[in-house]
Structures are given as structure tokens and as C-alpha cells.
Amino acid sequence: MAERSARTAILRIRRGASRRAGRMQDFKIVYEEGMSVLDGLRWIRIHLDSSLAIRYSCINANACKTCMARVNGKVEYTCLAKLNPGVTTVEPMPKRPLIRDLVTDTVPDEEKL
Amino acid sequence: MHQLSTDVLIVGAGGAGMYAAITAALAGASVILLDKSLVGRGGATVMAQMTVAAALGQQEADVWTTHLEDTVNAGRGLCNEELSALLCREAPARILEMDAWGTRWARENGHIKQELAPGHSRKRCCYVDFLNTGPAVAATLRRKVGEMQNVRRLSNIAVIEILVHEGRAFGAVGLHIADGELVMFHAKSVILAAGGLTKLFARNSASANMGGEAYALALWAGAELVDMEFVQFFPIGHLAPRLVGMDPILWDPFRYKLGGKLLNGRFEEFVDRYGGADFGRYTAMRDLAAYAILKEVEAGRGTPHGGAYLDFRHISDQQLRAAFGPVIDRLLANGIDLTKNVVEVGPMAHYHMGGVRVNADMATRVAGLYAAGEAVGGANGANRLSGNAISEAFVFGARAGAAAAEYALRATLLRDMPPVRAAFEGLEALSHGGAKDAPTPAALQAELQTVMWEQAGPFRTEEKLTAALQRIQRMRLDDLPNLRLSQGNSFNLDVQDWFELRAMLATAESVVTAALARRESRGAHQREDFSDADESFLKNQLLELKSGKLVSRWLAPARRRSKGAGHG
Numbered sequence: 001m002a003e004r005s006a007r008t009a010i011l012r013i014r015r016g017a018s019r020r021a022g023r024m025q026d027f028k029i030v031y032e033e034g035m036s037v038l039d040g041l042r043w044i045r046i047h048l049d050s051s052l053a054i055r056y057s058c059i060n061a062n063a064c065k066t067c068m069a070r071v072n073g074k075v076e077y078t079c080l081a082k083l084n085p086g087v088t089t090v091e092p093m094p095k096r097p098l099i100r101d102l103v104t105d106t107v108p109d110e111e112k113l
Numbered sequence: 114m115h116q117l118s119t120d121v122l123i124v125g126a127g128g129a130g131m132y133a134a135i136t137a138a139l140a141g142a143s144v145i146l147l148d149k150s151l152v153g154r155g156g157a158t159v160m161a162q163m164t165v166a167a168a169l170g171q172q173e174a175d176v177w178t179t180h181l182e183d184t185v186n187a188g189r190g191l192c193n194e195e196l197s198a199l200l201c202r203e204a205p206a207r208i209l210e211m212d213a214w215g216t217r218w219a220r221e222n223g224h225i226k227q228e229l230a231p232g233h234s235r236k237r238c239c240y241v242d243f244l245n246t247g248p249a250v251a252a253t254l255r256r257k258v259g260e261m262q263n264v265r266r267l268s269n270i271a272v273i274e275i276l277v278h279e280g281r282a283f284g285a286v287g288l289h290i291a292d293g294e295l296v297m298f299h300a301k302s303v304i305l306a307a308g309g310l311t312k313l314f315a316r317n318s319a320s321a322n323m324g325g326e327a328y329a330l331a332l333w334a335g336a337e338l339v340d341m342e343f344v345q346f347f348p349i350g351h352l353a354p355r356l357v358g359m360d361p362i363l364w365d366p367f368r369y370k371l372g373g374k375l376l377n378g379r380f381e382e383f384v385d386r387y388g389g390a391d392f393g394r395y396t397a398m399r400d401l402a403a404y405a406i407l408k409e410v411e412a413g414r415g416t417p418h419g420g421a422y423l424d425f426r427h428i429s430d431q432q433l434r435a436a437f438g439p440v441i442d443r444l445l446a447n448g449i450d451l452t453k454n455v456v457e458v459g460p461m462a463h464y465h466m467g468g469v470r471v472n473a474d475m476a477t478r479v480a481g482l483y484a485a486g487e488a489v490g491g492a493n494g495a496n497r498l499s500g501n502a503i504s505e506a507f508v509f510g511a512r513a514g515a516a517a518a519e520y521a522l523r524a525t526l527l528r529d530m531p532p533v534r535a536a537f538e539g540l541e542a543l544s545h546g547g548a549k550d551a552p553t554p555a556a557l558q559a560e561l562q563t564v565m566w567e568q569a570g571p572f573r574t575e576e577k578l579t580a581a582l583q584r585i586q587r588m589r590l591d592d593l594p595n596l597r598l599s600q601g602n603s604f605n606l607d608v609q610d611w612f613e614l615r616a617m618l619a620t621a622e623s624v625v626t627a628a629l630a631r632r633e634s635r636g637a638h639q640r641e642d643f644s645d646a647d648e649s650f651l652k653n654q655l656l657e658l659k660s661g662k663l664v665s666r667w668l669a670p671a672r673r674r675s676k677g678a679g680h681g
Contacts, residue, residue, distance in 0.1 A: 017603055034355025034447070050553035050607050051599035057150040058320040061162075061360040063248055064154045080358045099291060100603045110259075111152050111268040113115055113289060113296065 007031045007085050011040050013052065014091040017100045024089075031085050036060075038067055038078040041090070041102070053101035054078075068093055069102045115289065115296040119145040119265070120521035121514070122285055122300035124272045125307030125327065127156020128503060129486025131254035132207075132510030133304050133517070138261040142518035145298060146264055147287060149271045149307070149609075153255035155322045157309050157487060158506055161247030162360045164230055164238035165507075166500030167204035172227035172236040177201045179235060184501060187232045188466075188494020189636040190651050191340065194673040195473055196492035200501065200508050207507035208239060216253045217241055230369055230499045238500040243438050244363060250503065270296060272326070273612045275303055275334040275482065276530070282334060282482040283527040290609055293602030299528055301481065301521035304513050305331055305469060308487030310344070313621050314462035315559075315566035318350055318362045324558075324613045325620030327488035331469040332619060336477035338656045339490040340467035341620075342627035342638045345497055346571045347463030348402035349375070351456065352418040356447050363440075364423055364458060365499060370436050375402070376422040376455070377414040383421075403460040403571055404639060410459070411572075420459025425451040460571050464502055466493045466637065467627070470655060475513035481520060485513035491653070494670075495636025551597040554610035557588060561617060569625050574642045578629045585625060589618045626663050627654050 009031040016022035027044045041054050057064035062079050070091040071081045078090070096104035121137045123130045126148035134146045148155050168180040180201040185192045212218055212225070218239045219226045230238040241249035258264055270287040277283070282303045287296040310325030311317040328338055349368065351361040367373055377383045387405040406421045416422055425433070430452050433441050441451070449456060468490030475483045486506040493501060552560075568581035593615060598607040631654060633647035634640050652667040 032355065034357065036357040039357075045606065046555045046559050050555045050610070051601075051605075053604040053606060055604075057155040057322060058160050060357065061160050061320075062358040063159045063360070064150065064320065066151055066154060077358075082357065100601075103604045105291075107151060107268045107291075111266045113267060113270075 009035075009040065009083055009085050010087040011037075011044065012087055012089045013102065015052075015101050017098065019098055031083065035083045036079050037069075037071055037076075037081040037083050037088060037090060040083050040088075041078060053099070053103045055103045055106070066106065068106075070094065115294060116299070117145060117296065118299040118526060119143045120301050121145075121304065121517045122298050122302070123147065123304045123306055124285065124330070125156060125305070125486075125488075126152040126266070127306065127486065128158035128250060128254060128506030129308070129488070129510035129513070130156070130304070130306030131251075131258050132507050133306055133485050133514030134258050134264045135254070135261060136511045136514030137518040138263045140515055140518035140522070142263070142521050144261070144264040145300070146258065146266050147270045147272060148268055149290070149322050151268045152258070152266045153251050155320065156307070157320065157323065158503065159247050159251040160318075160320055160360055161503055162244035162363055163246060163366055164228060164240040164500045165204075165208060165246060165250075165503040166230065166233065166238050166498060167208040167504055168201065168235070168237055169205045169208060169225060169227065169239070171224040175235040175237050177205065180204070180233075180237060183232060183234050184493065184498055187496050187498045189496055189646070190494065191343075191635070191653060191670055192494035193339075193491030193653070193671045195671045196471075196489070197494075198673055199473060199512065200492050200505050203508040203511070204504040207504070207511060211250060211253055211507070214253050214257050216250055228370065232498045233500070240366075243440050244360075244366065246503070271609055271612060272307070272330065275305075275330050277334050277479060277482075278527055278530040280335065281480040281527070283530065288609065288612060291604055293605055293608060299526055301524040301526055302483060302517040303481060304475075304483040304485055304517050305488050306485045306510065306513070308465065308468060308484075308489070310465050310620050310624070311462035313562065313565045313617055313624070314344070314570060315562040316350065316459070316461040316570075318347060318360065318461050318463050324617045325465075326613065326616040327484065328468060328623060329616035329619035331477060331482070331484065331488075332623065332656070332658050334482055335479050335658070336482060337470040338467065338623055339470040339653050340494070340627070341490070341623045341656055342631050342654065343466035343495050343636060344462055344624065345464040345466060345637045346403045346460040348406055348460050349421075349423060349458035350461035350463070352416075352420045352459045353457040354448060356449070359443060359447070361461065362463060364456070367425065367437065368423070371425060371428050371432060374424040374427070375406070375458075376424055377409045378416045378422075379414055380422065383409055383414070406459055407571055416457045418457045418459070420457045422455040423458045424455045426453065426455070428452070462566075462570075464497055466490065466495065466497055473512075474516035475509055476516060476520075481524065483513045483517045485509045495638065548595065548597065551595050552592065554596050554598070554607055554614045557592055557596060558610060558614050558617065561585070561588065561614070561621060565621055565624070569621075569628055571639060573628055573638070573640050575629065578625055582622065582625045582629065585618055585622050589622070593618065622663060623656050626665060627656060630654060630665050
């Protein structure tokens with residue numbers, strides 16, 4: 001499939017542990033028809049930069065409901081958000097304390113240390 | 114370093130872990146319930162869109178012994194019948210308990226609706242519409258756990274070591290992912306409820322949390338594993354077109370509720386050629402369908418993505434919508450119109466029949482160490498019936514919680530034993546930042562998945578398995594100590610991946626070692642070089658670590674003596 005449609009997409013991702021000091025970083029990934037934003041983020045961790053912090057569990061089923069981020073300005077489940085060829089901006093969810101990169105503190109208080 | 118104490122520590126908060134937390138708390142024990150992701154959201158349960166098998170007898174006459182016969186029949190002679198009997202006998206009570214706790218099972222004329230599923234001789238599989246069984250039961254259990262005063266829930270903690278002193282488990286070490294700190298848990302008993310290993314294989318229906326950690330933790334702690342060669346490959350996992358927002362194994366209920374035709378790359382029906390009565394019945398047992406599809410692919414009659422076509426074009430839009438309502442719209446959003454398009458499906462790793470060896474109390478041979486759910490091996494033998502996994506999570510979870518609580522309430526807490534320090538010294542040796550060109554843990558995990566899929570997947574040979582074993586051992590000895598990890602403690606997934614990979618390698622080695630030793634084909638274990646079942650292998654294979662080396666031995670399967678005999 002990769003060979004048949006060897007196109008690329010750019011994921012422009014906000015990095016860092018501070019909302020003020022964060023920076024945007026571009027990753028060029030191999031794009032396949034129908035790919036989700038989460039597919040792209042996982043691809044980056046395996047092939048380009050494993051230090052990218054993301055939160056997800058079920059990968060594909062939209063059952064765990066933990067993979068939310070701001071995609072092109074809109075809060076979405078990254079497993080449902082479709083990736084398109086071209087540039088897609090991914091930022092951490094607003095209004096939640098930022099931990100690092102795309103991970104915000106979404107753990108319920110009663111489940112914390 | 115954080116230090117916490119409890120009576121019962123539960124590793125993994127899916128269906129089995131949450132059920133165990135409830136019964137342990139009801140028995141009067143204090144409980145800490147851990148999950149690597151978020152409690153109730155990260156395990157296999159929440160992903161289960163399908164059905165739960167229980168001989169309720171509400172749809173038609175049924176008794177648990179008939180469910181047992183079907184389970185044992187599917188298990189190809191290898192079921193631990195004592196465990197299978199517990200599963201089948203206690204499943205109805207658990208389903209009704211969940212009903213009382215608020216799970217909205219699909220109903221018909223006031224009774225719980227039960228469907229026929231592959232391999233079952235009665236209509237006994239309950240579900241929550243639409244394709245919502247797992248999320249619904251997980252929500253019920255999350256709510257119930259939340260009501261328990263003496264259960265403390267902790268999310269984002271990956272357990273990396275069970276602490277054992279003189280053959281007794283006394284706690285665990287966890288990695289708190291948010292800040293990279295280690296957490297020391299002192300416990301009187303420990304339940305491993307983090308089952309599943311399908312993430313070991315490149316083609317899988319797994320979540321991120323099914324790297325097989327429960328099996329590795331059990332092995333390292335001194336427990337035995339059983340039937341590790343029996344990985345269930347779900348025959349009709351979704352391959353193409355790309356489908357997001359849905360479980361890749363969604364097609365099973367479509368197939369048995371509506372009938373869907375499996376066609377090869379030439380659009381011919383084929384499953385019947387492999388000895389299955391699939392024609393018009395659509396209930397081919399799972400391992401047979403997987404075998405048939407891959408044999409067609411091998412013969413050059415596969416689909417473009419290496420599977421078979423699944424065809425519902427003979428079903429009307431009206432029938433599709435009546436059965437699956439909003440799911441049809443989710444498929445349309447993915448560009449799939451079942452009245453017009455076929456989809457490509459093929460085998461993918463889905464469930465593990467093998468696991469930790471336990472008795473009827475879910476106790477391992479290590480005092481104070483228990484297992485529950487998919488982590489337990491034996492109840493399903495060489496092949497699992499559809500619908501038995503969630504029943505197993507409920508039944509074994511409930512039993513493990515009660516037994517671990519009873520043990521804990523009689524035991525005293527051990528603290529500061531020598532193995533604690535040994536464990537921590539080992540952890541400190543983990544370096545942040547190997548050579549610049551060294552692979553990352555995530556990249557090595559991906560390589561391991563490819564090795565396991567290509568060389569230890571649905572079709573196995575001595576040659577392929579030997580190559581897999583050699584590569585896995587080299588990964589453990591040469592690569593694992595020299596991987597490149599990024600700096601920083603805050604949500605550092607490289608560190609989490611490293612510990613996960615360490616466990617994945619131990620579990621993968623167990624699967625491959627067991628698969629090499631079983632020189633026959635039976636159920637989900639298919640050897641191309643020994644293509645028939647062999648009576649002399651009508652035994653369970655046990656694995657343990659002796660001086661750091663995996664050792665295998667064989668034992669006749671536990672049979673039920675007669676009705677009501679034994680403590681099962």
C-alpha cells in the first residue's frame with residue numbers, strides 16, 4: 001500500500017513542557033490513504049522521534065477516549081481525526097495542565113498518587 | 114520514591130482487575146488497583162465490541178454443562194476442565210450481577226437477548242447494543258469500583274517487577290509514567306490482571322497495553338506458565354480499506370447475525386474446501402477460518418492486502434440498519450457502503466489461550482500471587498469460543514479478588530526484604546541515552562512484532578521458529594542493554610517502552626519456545642511441518658525459569674472427574 005501511494009504529509013506539532021516556551025516542530029511522514037492523526041503520531045515515535053509524548057491506549061477503536069488533542073485548532077480524538085496530505089497542526093488540549101508535548105493531565109484526581 | 118501499603122494489590126484495571134477489586138473490597142480487604150493507562154479504559158475489556166457467553170437459558174433452554182461441553186470441544190482436548198467448569202458454571206451469576214449493577218444488556222420481550230455465536234450449540238451470547246458490550250461493562254465496573262470505600266485507584270503506573278521473598282509475593286515496583294518516579298507497593302497479596310500479549314504480533318487487534326507483561330512478571334516471580342504456544346488469530350480482522358474509530362475485529366457479529374460471505378481474491382467461496390461446513394451457515398470455528406484464509410493467500414488466491422473479501426452485498430440496507438443502526442453510519446463515514454463494497458479481512462493476533470498457571474482459587478505456586486482474566490492460562494485449551502473472554506474476566510476476576518483478600522486478611526505485611534534492594538539496583542543500571550545510532554525501544558518493539566508475525570504467527574515451522582528464537586535472544590542480551598533513550602522524566606515514553614520491551618521479549622521467548630516443542634498442529638497452533646494433531650501431544654506444556662533459563666515440561670490435562678467432584 002505504501003508503495004502504491006507513496007505520498008507524504010507534514011505533522012506540525014507543539015513540543016515542550018511549557019505553553020509559553022513551547023515550539024512548533026515539523027515531521028514529514030509517509031502518508032497512506034485513510035490514515036488517522038494518531039497513526040501519524042505513532043509512526044513518528046517509531047521512525048523519527050521516540051521522545052514525542054502522546055497519550056493513547058486503544059489505538060484504533062475509539063474506546064479508551066484518551067487520545068484527545070487540538071487538531072488544526074479543533075479538539076478531537078486523534079484516532080478519529082483523518083490525516084490529509086499537506087500540513088496538519090497538532091497541539092495539546094487547551095484548559096488542561098500541560099505535562100509535555102501533546103500530553104495534558106487528564107487523569108481524574110482520585111486516580112492520582 | 115513513593116511508598117504505599119495495602120492488603121491486595123491488583124495489576125491491571127480491565128474487566129478482571131476491576132471485578133477482583135470489587136470482590137476483594139467486599140471481603141473486607143484494602144485494595145490498590147493499578148493501570149498503565151487510565152483505570153477501566155486501558156485493557157482489552159473496553160475494546161470488546163462483541164458478546165459475552167453465559168448459559169442463562171433466557172433465549173432458549175440451556176445449562177452450564179452444555180456451555181462446558183462446547184468450550185471443551187473447542188479446546189481440542191487441552192482445556193483445564195476444572196477452570197473451564199468454573200468459567201461456565203459461574204458466568205450466568207456474573208452476568209446477572211452486572212445486570213443488577215446497571216449494565217443494559219440487550220433485551221427482547223423482557224428477557225436478556227442471547228445470540229448464537231460460532232462454536233456454541235445454544236443461543237447464549239449476550240451483548241450491549243450497538244457493538245458496545247466492552248465499553249458498557251467497563252463503565253459499570255468503573256462506577257462500582259468508585260463506590261468502594263477501600264479501593265484506591267491509580268492510573269498511569271506500569272508495574273515492572275513483582276517482589277518475592279522466599280517464595281512469597283509481598284508487593285511490586287511500579288513506574289509512575291507522569292514523572293518517571295518509581296513507586297514501591299507493599300502488599301499482602303498481588304493479583305496479575307494485565308493479560309493479553311497480542312501486541313507481540315505486527316498484525317493485531319490489541320491496544321497499546323497488551324505486550325504480555327503479566328506473563329513475564331509471573332515468570333520472573335517464579336510462577337509457571339501453561340499453553341503459551343496457543344495464540345488465537347482472529348480470522349477476519351479488518352485489513353482494508355483503512356478504518357478508523359472502530360475495532361478491527363468488528364466483522365464477527367456482522368457475520369453471524371447477518372451472514373457474510375468469505376470470498377478469495379477470485380471471488381469464490383472457499384472455507385468449505387478446508388473441512389468446514391461454512392456454506393450458508395457462517396459459523397466456521399475461528400481457527401479453521403484463519404487457516405483457510407492464509408492457505409488461499411499462500412496459493413496466490415488472496416486479496417491485494419493479503420487476506421480474503423468479506424461480502425455483505427446480498428444483505429439489504431434495511432436489514433443492515435436494523436441489526437447495526439449507527440454502526441452503518443460510522444462505516445459510511447469511513448467510505449464503506451456494505452451494500453456496494455466488499456472489505457478485505459485476514460487473520461490477526463486477537464487473544465491468548467495460554468497464560469499463568471493457577472488453581473481454582475486463581476493462585477499461582479508463589480504464595481500470595483494470583484492471576485485473573487486473560488492472564489490465566491488453561492480454561493480455553495487450544496482454541497477459545499467467541500464470547501468466553503469477558504465471561505472469563507468476570508468469573509476469574511471475582512474469584513481471584515475473593516481468594517486474594519482471604520489470603521491477605523490472614524497474612525502479615527513484609528517490608529524491606531533483600532530482593533527490594535536488588536530490584537532497585539537493577540533499575541538504576543538502566544541508562545538514559547545509549548549510542549547515538551542505537552535503536553530506540555519503540556523501534557525494537559516494531560522489529561519484534563515483525564519477527565513474531567512472520568516467524569511465529571498463524572503458520573509455524575521449526576526453521577522459522579528457530580530463527581525467531583535466536584533473534585529474540587539476541588535482542589534480550591545484546592540490544593536491550595544498549596538502546597537509545599531520550600532524556601527527561603516527564604512522561605518519557607522511551608522509559609515505559611523499555612520496560613515494556615523487556616517484558617515483551619520474555620513473553621515472546623515463552624511463546625516461541627513452547628511453539629517449537631509442540632511438534633503437531635492443534636487448535637490455534639498450526640505447524641506446517643507437523644500438520645496433523647498427534648495423540649502423544651494431548652498434554653499441556655508448562656514453562657518456568659530455572660537459573661534464568663526457560664524450561665518446558667508436559668502434564669496430562671486436568672479432567673473433570675464427575676459432576677461436582679473436586680473443589681471445582
